[in-house]
Amino acid sequence: MATIATSSSxxxxxxxxxxxxxxFWAPWCGPCRTLSPILEEVEAELADKITVAKCNVxxxxxxxxxxxxxxxxxxLFFKDGELVxxxxxxxxxxxxxxxxxxxxx
Numbered sequence: 001m002a003t004i005a006t007s008s009s010x011x012x013x014x015x016x017x018x019x020x021x022x023x024f025w026a027p028w029c030g031p032c033r034t035l036s037p038i039l040e041e042v043e044a045e046l047a048d049k050i051t052v053a054k055c056n057v058x059x060x061x062x063x064x065x066x067x068x069x070x071x072x073x074x075x076l077f078f079k080d081g082e083l084v085x086x087x088x089x090x091x092x093x094x095x096x097x098x099x100x101x102x103x104x105x
Contacts, residue, residue: 001043002053007063016051019104020078023054024069031090032073038093042100049105077103 004010004022013020023039025032043052057064057072067076067083077085077099085103087096 001040002051004053004055004060004063006060007066010055010063013051013053014078014081018049018051019080019100020051020053021100021104022076022078023052024057024064024067024074024076025054025072026056026058029072035073035090038091038096041093042096045097046100050100079104 002009002013004013010022013022021039023032023035025036039052039054043050055063057069067074071088073088073090075087075091075096076083077087085099087099091099
């Protein structure tokens, strides 16, 4: 899973031909810790179809502000470099795969 450290690393990631999910999280956030292994499983199952990256809101406040992240965890879904959907709060694996198929594939 990629880590986004700067806006330039985000821009490079969004140039990918594969759709991208960015997880805005923080280490102290309980729901974020719940969502993390689910994201890892989804990434492993769909590795040839999507890219998943994480952005720590405590370390990258500028990016969190840029995307108006007010609650965490927040997932942003990008296709062809464009934001196509947003999900706030922890979700189940089934919900996440359904959203990926609906919005990204």
